[in-house]
Amino acid sequence: MRIAIAGASGRMGKTLIEAVINHPACTLAGAFDLAGSPTLGRDAGDFMGTNTGVTITDSVEQALSNAQVLIDFTRPEGTLTHLVVCQQLGVKAVIGTTGFEADQKTAMAELAKKVAMVWSPNMAVGVNATFKLLEVAAKILSQGYDIEVIEAHHSKKVDAPSGTALRMGEVVAKALGTDLDTVGVFAREGITGERQPGTIGFSTIRGGDIVGDHTVLFAGLGERIEITHKSSSRMTYAQGSIRAAQFLMDKPTGLFDMQDVLGLSQLRL
Template sequence: MRIGIAGITGRVGRLLVQEVLAAGAVLAGGTTRHPEQAGDLARILPQNTPLLADMAELARISDVVIDFTHADTVIPNARALAQGGAAWVLGTTGLSPMQLDAVREAAGHIAVVHAANFSPGVTLVQRLATMMGRALPAESYDAEIVEMHHRQKVDAPSGTALAIGEAVARGRDVALAEVRESGRDGHTGPRKPGAIGFAALRGGQIVGEHEVLFTSADEQISLAHKAFDRRIFATGAVRAALWLENRDSGLYNMEDVLGLPPL
């Protein structure tokens, strides 16, 4: 299987190179805006691995492309991959409705795995959050999501925290946008019934920590996940890429990759 990497010289891109090669797949090439930053990456790249500026070129030589770049690239990447016929593993978060529409449109032509987090552990936390949201009445159990990341992270709450919130909301059969509470400050009044709250912490070089809590007057249940190394995201993305081989066009997620049955 020929796997291309968007943003191959980036922090996750470098890990993806190692994981693609460790999986025994063919590294088709990668896109980069900064080929001069390849540096020590050149020492592990197979000979003649192309570093490209254009996603359309990468799509033409790949069976699947793994993409952890930026929300701004999602729409052009969706078009290029759909036209080139390469499957797409997309880990970019913070997408606008228009960008999400582009992903769904691409999935009408190619197989796409889109996930906020490719860790198997986080995928299971999301699954359990849906089950708990369904089983624990919103009027009795307050749902709160706490996350912590490194000081360089620019968005809050994190894409993973929002995905966990979406999982809780799905279990409660509500839209997250209608019940989300973030960044409480000052005299906020009492907590709204049925709200799903978010708290974002930043500091040091924390890779990613997420906890979802369901608290009633009588008990508290918590689910927590800690990532120690970004490699877990690269490993999961490569697993998703290999899973896509010979899949029909459509939009998939990590629960599909892990073989979990529908709830």
């Protein structure tokens, strides 16, 4: 597979480049970043001491000109711009960007009518297995348990709660027969009164270099059940992204997620 990487100078971008270079079924076909990035004009593998023959550019079109798949973990506005170019050039896309607003998700779905893409707030295989476990747990613990989602990330993360935490809340809410917009509680301060039954609370931690920790707590009378996933390396996201790219190779159009990639959307437990 010929893969291009967006945000090539960032932490996730570098991890993706490393994963592509080291994967036997992948070739790095392009790398790009914002205008003004100090890495423009340099080889994409410089940070590894490797010569890839791919120069980091600020031209999306140039970076995608020889690519089959774009992997993008940037920002919503930039990702949507990149997807327009993907549509024009017939390049498939794997999107790990989070923080999309409702109208941006709609725009992405429209673009997916012309080009195949996988979008997931978390590409790690273990996290997506956790989503399935949460679905089962929520159905079993649907009565008598208060539900809280606690997430922690590094100090540079700009959106909160994380996309993974929100997806966890969505999975639980759907399993309970409701939706997160109705039952989600995202802030508590002052005299809040007693906790309302049936709500799903969120707590956000930001600090240091935490890659990503997520816990869903089911708190009942006399017991607590906690389902936790902890990431110690961004490489798990990169490896999942390559798996998603492989999934897309025979898909002409459509918007998929990692549950589709892993065959979990059809799994009934």
